[in-house]
Amino acid sequence: MNLESQISGNLTVSDITKRNNNWSLKIKNNLKLDGNIFDLNTIENFTLRLLGQDAINDGEIDYEEDHLLLDIDLTKIASQNIKNDIIPVIGEIVTSQGIFTVEVLAWNGTVIREVLEENSIQRYGIGRTENNLFIAWAYDKTLMIENIDIVDYQMFISLNKPVNTLITLVQSGSEIEIKPSANQLVFDLEPIDFNKTQTLTFNSESVLTFNLENKNQIFDIKGRAVTFNYDSLGRPQIDIDYRPILISNLEKIDNELLIDFSVPASFMQLDDGIVSDDLINIVISQKEDKFGMMPVNKISQNEHTINYHARISMDNMPFGIYDLKMVILNHKYSILRSGVLRLGNIRNTFSDISFEHDVKIIEDSLRKNHPILIEHTTQLPQINDWQKNIRHTAQKRWAQDYTHYRESLPIVQNTILYESFFGAGLVDNPYAIFRYILQNDEHNKYTHIIIVNNINSQHLDRFRELENVIFVKYNSPEYKRWLAVSEFLIFNTSTAHYFAARDEQKVWQTWHGVPLKALGRDMKQTRGANRNVIRSFSQATLMTNPNMYTQERVVDTLDIGDIHKAQKILASYPRLERVQNAKSENYRENVLANTLKIDPTKKIVLYAPTWRGENGNYKDVAADYLKQIEIFKKYLPNNYQLLLKPHINAMKFIKRAPVEIVPSDLEVNEVLSVTDVLISDYSSIIFDFYFTGRPTINWMYDKETYAKNAGFYPEIFSELVWATDDEKQLAWMLNNLDNYQSDSMAFSDYNENELKKIVDVFFSEANKTVNDSLKTDLYIVYAKDFKKSPESVVSRIKNLQRNGNIVSLLHVGTYDKKDNGIFEKLPENIRNFYRIGEPDITMAEYISVQKFMSHDLIENDDEQRILNFAKRELKREAGNISIDKINALFDIKENDYISESWLKI
Numbered sequence: 035m036n037l038e039s040q041i042s043g044n045l046t047v048s049d050i051t052k053r054n055n056n057w058s059l060k061i062k063n064n065l066k067l068d069g070n071i072f073d074l075n076t077i078e079n080f081t082l083r084l085l086g087q088d089a090i091n092d093g094e095i096d097y098e099e100d101h102l103l104l105d106i107d108l109t110k111i112a113s114q115n116i117k118n119d120i121i122p123v124i125g126e127i128v129t130s131q132g133i134f135t136v137e138v139l140a141w142n143g144t145v146i147r148e149v150l151e152e153n154s155i156q157r158y159g160i161g162r163t164e165n166n167l168f169i170a171w172a173y174d175k176t177l178m179i180e181n182i183d184i185v186d187y188q189m190f191i192s193l194n195k196p197v198n199t200l201i202t203l204v205q206s207g208s209e210i211e212i213k214p215s216a217n218q219l220v221f222d223l224e225p226i227d228f229n230k231t232q233t234l235t236f237n238s239e240s241v242l243t244f245n246l247e248n249k250n251q252i253f254d255i256k257g258r259a260v261t262f263n264y265d266s267l268g269r270p271q272i273d274i275d276y277r278p279i280l281i282s283n284l285e286k287i288d289n290e291l292l293i294d295f296s297v298p299a300s301f302m303q304l305d306d307g308i309v310s311d312d313l314i315n316i317v318i319s320q321k322e323d324k325f326g327m328m329p330v331n332k333i334s335q336n337e338h339t340i341n342y343h344a345r346i347s348m349d350n351m352p353f354g355i356y357d358l359k360m361v362i363l364n365h366k367y368s369i370l371r372s373g374v375l376r377l378g379n380i381r382n383t384f385s386d387i388s389f390e391h392d393v394k395i396i397e398d399s400l401r402k403n404h405p406i407l408i409e410h411t412t413q414l415p416q417i418n419d420w421q422k423n424i425r426h427t428a429q430k431r432w433a434q435d436y437t438h439y440r441e442s443l444p445i446v447q448n449t450i451l452y453e454s455f456f457g458a459g460l461v462d463n464p465y466a467i468f469r470y471i472l473q474n475d476e477h478n479k480y481t482h483i484i485i486v487n488n489i490n491s492q493h494l495d496r497f498r499e500l501e502n503v504i505f506v507k508y509n510s511p512e513y514k515r516w517l518a519v520s521e522f523l524i525f526n527t528s529t530a531h532y533f534a535a536r537d538e539q540k541v542w543q544t545w546h547g548v549p550l551k552a553l554g555r556d557m558k559q560t561r562g563a564n565r566n567v568i569r570s571f572s573q574a575t576l577m578t579n580p581n582m583y584t585q586e587r588v589v590d591t592l593d594i595g596d597i598h599k600a601q602k603i604l605a606s607y608p609r610l611e612r613v614q615n616a617k618s619e620n621y622r623e624n625v626l627a628n629t630l631k632i633d634p635t636k637k638i639v640l641y642a643p644t645w646r647g648e649n650g651n652y653k654d655v656a657a658d659y660l661k662q663i664e665i666f667k668k669y670l671p672n673n674y675q676l677l678l679k680p681h682i683n684a685m686k687f688i689k690r691a692p693v694e695i696v697p698s699d700l701e702v703n704e705v706l707s708v709t710d711v712l713i714s715d716y717s718s719i720i721f722d723f724y725f726t727g728r729p730t731i732n733w734m735y736d737k738e739t740y741a742k743n744a745g746f747y748p749e750i751f752s753e754l755v756w757a758t759d760d761e762k763q764l765a766w767m768l769n770n771l772d773n774y775q776s777d778s779m780a781f782s783d784y785n786e787n788e789l790k791k792i793v794d795v796f797f798s799e800a801n802k803t804v805n806d807s808l809k810t811d812l813y814i815v816y817a818k819d820f821k822k823s824p825e826s827v828v829s830r831i832k833n834l835q836r837n838g839n840i841v842s843l844l845h846v847g848t849y850d851k852k853d854n855g856i857f858e859k860l861p862e863n864i865r866n867f868y869r870i871g872e873p874d875i876t877m878a879e880y881i882s883v884q885k886f887m888s889h890d891l892i893e894n895d896d897e898q899r900i901l902n903f904a905k906r907e908l909k910r911e912a913g914n915i916s917i918d919k920i921n922a923l924f925d926i927k928e929n930d931y932i933s934e935s936w937l938k939i
Contacts, residue, residue, distance in 0.1 A: 042066045044137040045125050047168055048101070050149060050160075050400070056092060056105040057149055057160075061125075063100045065136060074102065079128035082106060082138065084121050084170055087114045108151045111158040116172040118241045120267055123160065123168045138168040146266050148399070157243055161266040171268035173241045179270065182262060184223070191219040201238040203272070209237070226274065234272040235265055244270050259378065261403060277301040278403060279360050280378035282341070284395070286387050289895070291346045291395060295375055296339045297360065313363040316344045317372070318356045318408060327361070327515065328442050347442070348389040348408075349878035349899070356408045368512060376403035390878075390895070410877075424880045433532040433872040435511065437906070439518035441876065445538045449481045451520040455527055455546075455682045457487040457508030459699035460494065463544035464524045466608035466703070470789055478502045483516045491699045492629075522796065528570040531871025534910035535573040542796050543574035543600075544608070547718025548584045551644070552745030554591025555866070559648045559744065560851045565868030568592045572867075572913025574600045576796055580607050587747060593865035597810045597840060599914040605792050609703045610784035613722055616707035626708060630694040636675040637710040641666060641693075642702065644717040645683035646740070655680075656687045662735060663693055665761065666713065669768040674711065681717065711771055716740060724755070725784060729774035731767050732757035809918040810840040810865060814933045817847025819924060824856040830923055831861060842867060843923070844911065846930065867912060873932055874910050879903040883931045897938075904935035 042065070049060035059082075065072035074097050081089040082104070090110040096103040125136045140146060140162040150159030158172035181192040196217045203210040203221065212221045226234070236242045244262060259278035265271045279301070283294040293316075315327040333341040346358075361372040377384050377397060381404040387395040394409045425431050450471065452464040460468070468482055482503045486494065489507050497503045506512045509530065517523070517533055526546045535541050554564065571577070571592055577600050579585040585602060589595045626632060641663065647653035659680065666676055679696040680688045688695060696705055703722060706712065712723040713731045723730050734740070737759040751757065755776050756767050767774075811834065820827050834841050842865035857866070875883070882896035883903060892900075908920070920936045927933075 040068055041072070041134060041136065043072070044139050045102070047138065047140040047146075050146060052149075052399070056107060058103070058105050060098075061102040061104070061138070063102065071100075074100070076129050077127055078130065080104070081126045082123055083126055084111070084114055084116070085124050087116075087121070089126075090123070090170065106160070108149075108158060108160070109153075111160075111170045111172055112151075112153055112156050116158070116170065118173050120161070120163070120169045120171040123170055139166045140168045142166065146400075148264055150264065150268060157268065159264075159268050161268055163267065169267070173243055173268060175243055177238070177242050179242065179244045179262070184260070187223040189219075189221055189223055193217045193219065197238075199238055201236060201242065203234050204237055205234045210234075233265065234274070236270050242270055259403060263402075273402065275402060277373060278378070279373045279375050280403065281375055281380060281406065282378070284380070284384070284387065284406075286389070289348045289390050291348060291387065291389075293344045293346065293358075293375065294333065294341065295344075295360070296341050297373075299335075299338055299340060301371070301373065302340060302362070314342070315361050315363065316346060316375075317359050317361045317369075318351070319359045319372075320354060320356045327439070329444070330360070348393045349876060351393050351408055351410045351877060354410060356410075358406055358408060374401075374405040376401075376405045378403055420881055420884045424875065424877060427872070429531070429872045432509065432514065432530075433874050434876065436514040436518060436530075436532045437874040437876055439515045440534070440536065440874070440906075443515070443519050445521050445536065446481075446519045447521055448479055449483060449516070449520045450522040450524065451483040451485065451516055452524050453485040453508075453526075453529070455698070456530075457485045458682055459486045459488065459491055459701075460484060460497070461699065461701045462526045462546055462703070463607055463609045464526055465701055466611050467524055467542075467544070467789070467793070470608065470611070471793060472497075472500075472503075474790075483520055485513060486699070488699055493625075493699050493701075525570065525574075528566045529573065531566060531569075532874055532910070533570070533573060534874055534906055535575070535913065540576065540796060541574045542576045542578070543571055544578055545584075545588050548580060548721040548750075549587045549718060549747060550720075550750050551716045551740075552591075552747060553587050555593065555857075556587070556591050556747070557745055558742065558854075561849050561854050561857050561866070562845060562868040563648045563651075564592075565870045568594065568867055569870060569911060569913065572598065572915050574598075575914065576601045576603070576792075578603050578605050578792055580605065583750075593842070593867070594915060596808050597842070597865065597916050599807045599916050601795070603792055603795065605788035606784045607722070608789050608792075609701075610722060610725060611786060611789070612701060612703040613706045613726060614784060616701075616704035621704050622708040625700075626705065629700060630677065630696065632677070632694065633675050636673055638708060639666070639670060639674050639676045639711040639713060640679055640696070640705060640709040641676060641713045642679040642717055642719050643681065643684075643715045645681040646743075647683075652683045652687075654687045655684050656689070658736070659684075659688065660691060662733065663691060665764070666768065667692075669765040671769065671771075677705075677709075679705065716744075716746070720754075724776060727776050729767075729771045730755060730776070731764070733764055734759040807916040808840055809916045810842040812842045812844055812867075812912065812915075812917050812920045813923040814921070814926070814936070815843045815845055815923040816927055817845055817849055817853075820845070820856060821849070821853055824859050827923065828859050828861075831864060835861065839918075840865070842915070842917075844869060846927075846933070867915075869911060869932070871910075873903075873907050875903050875907070883935060887929070887931050887934060900935050900938055904932075904939050907932055908936060908939065 044064050046062045046064055047059055048062045051058050063072060063074055080095050080102060082091045083089040088110065090106050091104045092107040093105050123138050125138050127134055127136060146160065146162050150157060152175065155175055156172050157175055160170050163169055177197060178194045179191055180194050183190045197214045201212045201214060201219060203212055205226065210221060210225065212219050259275040259280060261273045261275065263271060263273055277298050277300060279295055279297050281293060281295045285292040311332050314330050316330060317327050328344060328346055330342045330344045333343050335341065358375045359372045360375060362370045364370050381397060384397055392411055396407050396409050398405045398407050425434060452468050454462040454464045468484070471480060472482065480502065484503065484505050485508050486505050487508050489505055494505055506516055517530065520539065522540050524542045524544065526544045552558065557564065572594055577589060579588060581604060585604065589602065627634070643659060645652055646655050659678065663676065663678065670676065676693045677696055678691050678693050679702055682698050685698050696702065702719065706723050711729045712720065713733050714720050715732060715734055720730050720732060732754050734757060756774065758764055815827060831841055845866060845868045879899040879902065882892065882899040885892050885896060886900055920939060922933060
């Protein structure tokens with residue numbers, strides 16, 4: 035059977051690494067047999083051999099999915115009949131059906147640099163031709179470059195013997211002739227373009243090669259690195275790297291790596307000038323994954339190069355092999371330019387540098403000018419598992435990446451981060467505060483970081499050209515960095531689970547509405563469903579509410595009121611300024627009409643219902659909304675048009691509607707300024723609109739169901755002007771809008787002077803935390819134990835309260851709605867907090883904690899890491915709660931390393 039005629043395709047070398055004295059190849063299977071992928075498992079034997087000659091592979095063949103793994107012995111090239119030439123490498127496959135040969139290629143992306151060896155008479159190796167053919171080569175060591183020097187843009191090349199033949203230097207297809215003089219070559223560097231990467235190759239009738247001992251020298255020509263090495267065919271070449279980042283010194287002190295490196299001035303030159311030093315960082319990188327950033331310090335500068343110094347802690351290194359890069363950021367912290375750090379001339383004396391936890395600095399000898407790599411591996415299976423576990427989910431990676439920024443970067447002074455509804459855009463109270471600060475910051479003292487989900491939203495365009503305004507995508511790497519380094523942060527709802535405010539940060543929590551529906555412990559939802567709301571509020575250093583009613587319902591029902599070290603100020607919502615003034619700025623004509631299809635001749639009715647369901651488990655309300663819209667359209671007068679503004683938690687369910695939908699990134703308070711009638715249900719938006727005096731209708735079509743599932747505050751119902759769950763009453767209201775009369779409501783007043791006072795407080799040194807809060811004892815309780823034996827939990831708590839102590843519970847685990855009854859057995863003054871999200875922990879801390887949990891011997895450094903983690907994680911989970919002591923209500927559960935760490939504080 036002629037098997038070859040049925041085989042198509044090729045094998046492709048995809049990776050080459052050096053291991054011990056051999057070179058290891060990874061070869062991709064691109065073969066097909068009768069149109070189907072060739073099964074590597076049918077191979078009985080495989081060899082790589084030189085065309086018409088012997089094999090060069092050594093040892094057994096392994097398989098990895100669709101790849102062959104094998105080692106080659108370069109000395110087998112030298113023992114064959116190759117003399118000053120190249121020869122293709124082919125594959126020979128043996129199966130039960132016969133022996134056949136296949137073509138072997140090497141991908142363009144495969145690094146084949148200086149895969150070579152030598153003996154006393156030859157230099158030999160493997161490479162790749164221009165059409166990607168995988169080849170071997172061997173050249174006699176007869177005519178060798180012994181020494182190179184560069185003086186005044188002239189290169190002097192000393193040879194081991196005189197040569198009379200003409201030598202040419204090939205540059206991008208053109209040739210420069212070099213006439214030898216005795217045993218020296220001299221040529222002018224002036225024609226060489228040093229402003230881009232160049233590769234110049236020698237051509238000569240005699241085979242030219244390097245003396246390996248001298249070829250590693252790098253010459254600096256105006257900040258460009260000129261290196262001598264071999265091309266992919268084994269021929270000597272001059273390599274010009276026009277923007278090299280070259281290391282001049284590496285030093286280990288304790289568990290830190292100290293690096294001095296030089297950067298060409300041209301690398302630092304951007305279109306808008308020289309970049310400032312505070313935007314230069316070192317980043318740990320693996321493909322597209324950027325793990326953390328560390329600042330650098332400038333040492334010195336000359337005409338062509340700038341010298342920097344960096345200190346890199348090896349404590350937080352991720353598992354794997356990573357490049358070390360210098361990056362230039364723009365003022366929005368996006369990467370403009372990057373380059374790997376290379377050993378340069380110190381590669382001749384470099385040896386691996388080892389740190390704790392099997393972290394090493396190693397040399398990548400296969401890439402130009404030998405970059406350094408951070409290698410984090412271990413031979414201990416247990417530690418391997420620990421290291422992999424800490425980053426094996428997206429949530430864990432987010433938390434660890436944020437933690438790296440938090441622990442390694444300083445606070446950026448005068449930066450303000452604004453976040454509304456997890457990146458909804460320029461909306462709500464943070465937007466109004468942003469506008470006020472921007473308008474009153476005459477000298478552009480502050481940089482404004484606006485968190486958005488849609489970075490391309492047209493509603494950002496009016497601020498996009500301002501240099502001190504930066505738009506950052508929610509949960510992006512830039513977001514985690516700004517969250518960690520901003521001096522001031524303003525939120526109107528919960529924060530990312532991993533956020534743990536630093537001591538130097540000031541956090542303003544504005545919330546987003548006067549509550550009609552129940553909040554916190556008053557909710558009829560599953561206890562702990564709002565756990566991230568509680569955790570997020572605990573991070574605040576300043577909380578503002580429009581009235582005492584709202585403060586009691588928002589703050590006190592979260593169990594943090596009197597034990598929280600935040601300032602609490604009563605002041606009207608900042609966003610009411612937009613309700614008051616946007617209309618006079620021609621908002622309807624300039625913004626709303628350019629966003630939605632509205633009839634300029636008709637008045638606007640805005641339907642803005644709230645969401646249904648539980649936190650994190652929202653109900654699909656699309657059908658409900660559409661049904662109500664049809665009812666409104668049936669009764670509305672013809673001179674009105676209807677718009678729909680779904681709650682942000684319900685927006686994902688609303689794909690289409692028979693009316694225009696107001697998008698989430700359009701500020702609803704500006705829409706309210708041009709709204710003639712508002713229809714809502716239980717949403718706090720009604721209190722923002724009351725202050726206009728225009729008709730406001732609470733259409734509570736599911737009042738009984740909503741009251742059962744969520745709950746109301748009945749005392750606020752007496753303040754509602756037009757509220758009904760009866761369709762006939764609704765019809766009367768919609769047909770008698772001119773008869774609407776509204777009383778002024780104290781909690782919806784707006785005082786423009788109050789915002790100035792609060793902003794002044796927020797920026798003042800006094801706004802950090804207050805010390806008049808009560809202290810609480812925090813006890814860890816497991817949901818499983820509480821559900822199993824609530825009586826034991828209650829009895830234990832009562833004993834702890836005997837001395838008048840304030841007792842708080844930190845619940846670990848989850849509850850169902852059916853468990854709400856056991857919470858009613860707790861004493862009324864018990865405060866409840868809930869663990870949520872992944873811990874903020876570094877790689878080194880996680881290993882130290884796991885050693886502690888496994889009862890392994892821990893050292894002083896481990897103790898300190900455990901303590902650092904425990905304090906940070908307590909801040910993440912309990913924020914600025916004033917805690918006197920921490921303990922477990924009963925025993926700590928196995929593997930709860932967070933709680934075990936807390937007990938060491």
